[in-house]
Amino acid sequence: MPARTSLVRVAVGLSAVAFGTVGCRGIPSEKPPIHLQQNMDFQQRFDPQEPNPMFEDGRAMRLPPEGTVPVGWLMEDDHLWRGRGPDGRLVDALPPGIKLDRKLLDRGQERFNIYCAPCHDHLGTGRGMATRRGGGFAVQPKNLHEPRLAAMPLGYFYKVITDGQGTMLSYAAQIPVEDRWAIAAWVRTLQASQRASASDVPEEARNRPVPKALAATRAPEGGAS
Amino acid sequence: MPAIFPRWTNHIPVVAGLLAPLVGAGLIFAVWYWFSPKFTDVGYRPKQPVPYSHRLHVSDVGLDCRYCHNTVERAAHAAVPPAATCMNCHSQVKSTSPRLEKVRESYNTGAPIQWVRVHQLPDYVYFDHRPHVAAGVGCASCHGRVDLEDVVELKEPLSMSWCLDCHRNPEPNLRPLDQVTNMAWDPAEHDYDPNKDPMRKRKVQPPTHCSGCHR
Numbered sequence: 149m150p151a152r153t154s155l156v157r158v159a160v161g162l163s164a165v166a167f168g169t170v171g172c173r174g175i176p177s178e179k180p181p182i183h184l185q186q187n188m189d190f191q192q193r194f195d196p197q198e199p200n201p202m203f204e205d206g207r208a209m210r211l212p213p214e215g216t217v218p219v220g221w222l223m224e225d226d227h228l229w230r231g232r233g234p235d236g237r238l239v240d241a242l243p244p245g246i247k248l249d250r251k252l253l254d255r256g257q258e259r260f261n262i263y264c265a266p267c268h269d270h271l272g273t274g275r276g277m278a279t280r281r282g283g284g285f286a287v288q289p290k291n292l293h294e295p296r297l298a299a300m301p302l303g304y305f306y307k308v309i310t311d312g313q314g315t316m317l318s319y320a321a322q323i324p325v326e327d328r329w330a331i332a333a334w335v336r337t338l339q340a341s342q343r344a345s346a347s348d349v350p351e352e353a354r355n356r357p358v359p360k361a362l363a364a365t366r367a368p369e370g371g372a373s
Numbered sequence: 374m375p376a377i378f379p380r381w382t383n384h385i386p387v388v389a390g391l392l393a394p395l396v397g398a399g400l401i402f403a404v405w406y407w408f409s410p411k412f413t414d415v416g417y418r419p420k421q422p423v424p425y426s427h428r429l430h431v432s433d434v435g436l437d438c439r440y441c442h443n444t445v446e447r448a449a450h451a452a453v454p455p456a457a458t459c460m461n462c463h464s465q466v467k468s469t470s471p472r473l474e475k476v477r478e479s480y481n482t483g484a485p486i487q488w489v490r491v492h493q494l495p496d497y498v499y500f501d502h503r504p505h506v507a508a509g510v511g512c513a514s515c516h517g518r519v520d521l522e523d524v525v526e527l528k529e530p531l532s533m534s535w536c537l538d539c540h541r542n543p544e545p546n547l548r549p550l551d552q553v554t555n556m557a558w559d560p561a562e563h564d565y566d567p568n569k570d571p572m573r574k575r576k577v578q579p580p581t582h583c584s585g586c587h588r
Contacts, residue, residue, distance in 0.1 A: 159395055166403065173412045176526055181414035181493075189495035196450040199487070207485060258551070262437040267462075277435045278462055285465040317461050322443045 228325060231303030231310070238303035246329050256334030259327045263319060264335075268292060272338045287315045292335055293342045305332040410530035418526040419489040423475050431520035431556065438512055438519075438554040449501040453488055456480040491525050492516070499588045508577045509550045509567070510543070511558060520556040536586065540579035547577065 171177075183189045194200055194208035203210070212218055223229040228243040242248055261270055267285070269276040272292035279285045290297065297304075309328045312318040323331070346354065406412060430436050438445065441458055445451040456479035463473055479486045494500050505515075512519065517528030529535055539546055545560060547567040552558040567573055580586065 159399070162399070170407055171412075173406070173409075174416045176416045176418045178419055179417070180419070181410070181417055181527070183495075185495075188497055191496040193496065195496070196448075197453060205484065262439050266434065266436055266440065277433075278466065281434055282466050286468070287465065315465060317457065317464065319461075321455075321457065322440070324447070 231306035238301045238307060240301035240303065242302070242329055242333065246326060248333060252330050252333055253337055255327065256330035256332075256337070259323065260331050260334045263323055264331065271342070272335060289316070293339055298339050298343070302332050302336060305335045410532040415527055415530055417491060418524050419491065421489055421524065422487055424472050426523040427519045427525065428521055428523050445502045446506050447503065449503065451502050456486060491527055492531065494531055497587060499586055506553050508543070509547045509553060511546075511548050511553050511555070513556045513558075514546045518556055537581060540581050543577055543579050
């Protein structure tokens with residue numbers, strides 16, 4: 149029946165026009181999503197990191213006024229927050245509240261791999277991926293197994309993470325204080341591992357195959373230097 | 374006497390009878406297809422003030438998501454990093470690149486870089502990254518393969534049904550707790566059973582009641 153075929157044609161034609169003008173799902177576009185209910189979607193409050201035109205610097209998240217201390221941030225524990233003992237010297241022990249156990253080292257390893265390995269690599273030899281790209285670093289990250297650093301007290305690594313050192317900037321804003329100590333403990337572990345000999349490995353563990361998770365953290369090509 | 378209605382009007386009921394369902398179906402289709410967030414939201418890919426590329430930094434340089442979005446495990450909001458985080462590296466590498474001009478300016482003056490927000494739920498929805506990351510839902514499940522994108526694009530509709538589809542049956546979206554930020558981890562390649570994972574202390578129970586997400 150001609151009427152029906154022309155109807156099908158019209159339908160196909162119309163939908164082709166519709167898709168052509170309106171577009172398909174998932175096409176990348178710079179146009180923002182459509183919000184029909186503006187007042188409910190955007191309420192009279194600010195999300196974290198949202199801009200707020202009321203303030204001169206345009207931020208909704210305010211910085212604490214100068215000379216004030218937020219609750220819980222007095223940081224009067226020198227050992228925990230500054231890695232220094234009562235005599236003002238760098239300590240060589242974890243703060244009393246942090247226990248050295250498997251959990252701490254696992255945490256330290258994980259955090260080290262996130263925050264330090266891009267530059268110092270997983271073993272701490274200072275040849276991380278970020279330093280091999282785009283022309284390389286102006287100052288090469290330090291090899292954490294240098295004799296000078298191997299002799300440093302634990303508090304020194306905490307201090308470097310917290311305050312930075314030379315061209316390495318501070319990581320205090322990115323890493324909470326307990327994690328900084330966990331990383332320091334892991335740096336110590338790495339250093340010990342590089343000075344270990346076969347006799348340090350317990351008898352029954354010597355021929356155990358390397359677990360897959362560890363194999364991935366092995367030295368990059370070229371090995372430790 | 375001539376007929377009042379010409380002959381062709383005899384077809385009107387037939388044509389209308391055939392067209393009406395078609396038009397109706399077309400309307401329903403159009404609403405279903407084009408009024409959905411899968412059309413109105415997915416694919417949003419705004420131009421950012423700095424040509425920052427996740428592909429380069431995550432896939433090539435090998436950064437973990439948490440290096441920059443460091444609050445994702447600790448807070449509801451996954452912070453977009455301040456310029457200081459970029460300067461950890463960019464004070465050393467590409468330190469004179471014109472593409473990083475805005476980053477250096479922000480670092481020196483303290484004025485924030487005005488990143489354009491891509492993922493945004495309506496304000497009446499409560500969303501928190503913490504329980505999701507702690508339950509082992511990968512970033513890739515909700516944000517797509519960000520590590521393969523040069524410009525971040527909205528990949529999921531972020532609609533209520535999208536949340537609920539997962540909340541009603543979360544198990545296929547769970548992965549080992551240490552693989553959350555591993556974008557390449559593919560659930561299809563591993564037959565991971567969350568119920569047998571000794572690292573998990575309890576069964577996950579995502580809320581499906583209204584006050585879970587509308588508090």
